[in-house]
Amino acid sequence: MEIAETLRAFLFAGGKRLRPQLCVIGWQTAGEGPVPAPVVQAAASLEMFHAFALIHDDVMDDSASRRGHATVHRSLAAHHASRPDAARLGVNAAILLGDLALAWSDALLHTAGLTPTQLTAAHEVVDAMRTELMYGQYLDLCATGQVCDDVEAALRTARYKTARYTVERPLLLGAALAGAGHGVHEALSAYALPVGEAFQLRDDLLGVFGTPQVTGKPSLDDLRDGKHTVLAALALKRATPRQRNILHTLLGDPCLDETGADRIRQVLAATGARDEVENMINTRRAQALRVLASAPFPASATAGLRQLTDAAMARTS
């Protein structure tokens, strides 16, 4: 059916496959030899889950593009362009397609050929991950359009939405599948929190200062939505009354143009907020590397994590 083809196209249009990679590395912290096929399929289920999360996220934000292509709801609307209700049909079909991806991510997991013990352990991690993501998204939703100088609230959302969902839970899923002990789990969580926060902080910077041709996402969306990011909160905290006025007027303006966006970018830089976020990323990078230095992981897993850390911090997309 055409809607499944749309999902296939979305899955293969790009994506860093970060969560499956982290799941495999998590497995390697306690597993030995080649990665078993059931672990690979469980890792793949995370990518299918991520497809669900992105499709619904793009509906909620009404984003126009993702991975350099039209978002799913926009492309489904275009497919039905001859109908007067094309836009609404696109949104509704995308909600359904996201639902399908969520259901199929679950099917990928429980048909992976895991042992009953592995499946129970996997479900525990995945259940927590799903609830945390939805909670993080809900926090994000409520804070959007309500930009304020509460840096801690922005970090809390980042922790749920990204640190746990993108980094910690994929690693813990892999570790659980390998039957890793308490020490490994603890070390993975201690590593994941700073890396995940840094990942979100980089995402926030890319959302405002990134190159759309490289990120695959429009560079005005976060500003037009008035996303409550650490970057924006820090800028408001450090702003002069004139700068604060610019931010309050332009952040969240759905009609913001490139000229307005540049004025915001200037304030984000002039207040030092941009540099401060870069500093926060570096602090978290150092913290993660310290955890790795003393973690009870095999050398290959440590090397994999170190490489991913650097890639996640320095990325341009």
Added chain:
Amino acid sequence: MEIAETLRAFLFAGGKRLRPQLCVIGWQTAGEGPVPAPVVQAAASLEMFHAFALIHDDVMDDSASRRGHATVHRSLAAHHASRPDAARLGVNAAILLGDLALAWSDALLHTAGLTPTQLTAAHEVVDAMRTELMYGQYLDLCATGQVCDDVEAALRTARYKTARYTVERPLLLGAALAGAGHGVHEALSAYALPVGEAFQLRDDLLGVFGTPQVTGKPSLDDLRDGKHTVLAALALKRATPRQRNILHTLLGDPCLDETGADRIRQVLAATGARDEVENMINTRRAQALRVLASAPFPASATAGLRQLTDAAMARTS
């Protein structure tokens, strides 16, 4: 968190618990003695899944009320009424809440305490059910607002959306949990198809001729949306040019009022479509009872199914 409270309120605001009941009866076709707790929890997971389906369905249709209360997206919008983006926030939060209910229905199933064999068998049924529902919803979506005289297409949607999802899969889930044999599965499917179609046909009649105070749903929504139902398709098939003109003009009109709705109702009655749908329900009822008469079920399960059949056919809500 407040969003979980919203879900709790929705779950306990009403609902016929039809799918859990069918699951338990399905178990009774092959299981003996009191229903085990894991089976009850697996049955409950169907109600949580149904909450997901209804919440997203109401978002897609932008329905105002359900179970005699404001729909979830409308009530979440009211909760945030002081915000300028309240309506959009309500829709987005309802999408998330539906996602959460889908994830939690899965958690209810795999934490039910089923044996690994039962869990594998349950997942097979549930995976099929989820995909069929999404496919049926997608067919429905594409057909909505495109009313035509294709009775067979309307019946096909009913088969996916209702016969399989509401009746067949819940029964088969229960049977799978009891380790029922091939004959029981065959008989349950043979029973479920006519009952499920009849259930949807009754739903279509109630959507147009029902009493909102009893159904808990507005009586203009289906007409305003231009749902492609068997009822509408039959009316178009039998209509005179004048009647066809009335249907094409008024069905799917988002501003339809009670006067217009009454004109549609008159055509649905005058063409004989309403009676024909009642006949179709009766034919399917008889067919289901014939299956029951020769099915290899214990007497208690047969009695339960007979009672549910009558309740589903004659219901007013």
